[in-house]
Amino acid sequence: MTRPLPDTSAHGDLAAVVIRTDYEDAVAWQAVRAALEAPDEFGEPESWIVDDPAWAGAGVDEVLAAVAADEHLNDTVTVVFLADTTTMRSPLQPLLAVTTFTREDCEDDEEYTALTEFGRAFRTEPAGVHAISANLELANMDFQDFSAGAAAAPEQVFRADWRTAD
Numbered sequence: 001m002t003r004p005l006p007d008t009s010a011h012g013d014l015a016a017v018v019i020r021t022d023y024e025d026a027v028a029w030q031a032v033r034a035a036l037e038a039p040d041e042f043g044e045p046e047s048w049i050v051d052d053p054a055w056a057g058a059g060v061d062e063v064l065a066a067v068a069a070d071e072h073l074n075d076t077v078t079v080v081f082l083a084d085t086t087t088m089r090s091p092l093q094p095l096l097a098v099t100t101f102t103r104e105d106c107e108d109d110e111e112y113t114a115l116t117e118f119g120r121a122f123r124t125e126p127a128g129v130h131a132i133s134a135n136l137e138l139a140n141m142d143f144q145d146f147s148a149g150a151a152a153a154p155e156q157v158f159r160a161d162w163r164t165a166d
Helices: 026-037 060-069 071-076 085-089 109-115 126-137 143-152
Strands: 016-020 047-050 079-083 095-099 121-124
Touching (some): 016 126, 026 047, 026 085, 026 126, 079 126, 095 126, 095 143, 109 143, 126 143
Parallel strands (some): 016 079
């Protein structure tokens, strides 16, 4: 059984999809929300956030199934972000970024293998969510570009300043 998503018709094409799956720490969640809403060099970031306790404990596969079943999100979203237990417990507040692409979405095994070279998911600090989402939706970069950045980081978390870091 798939948990229902709220009405997605208001989801903007470049809005990052964030689904909260941990409800143990309201203060941690408020800090994550504040970080997600903080303006960056491109202005006010746009997020479409599911903040419904019905999603408590949802796993990656369940979230991906709900996104795939939603007509609007299935056509527009290539990555979804989970605010899970790790997000709420870590000082870095790393959200889990998961590609919505499956093997069937790729032309062949080689393309899917390249896409998931570093896995189908990686962690990102909240400041990286909008850059990842927008660049993937605009096809400026590929999922593996960001997952490689996370894999190369000492803490295995994509940092928004990865291009300018020394």
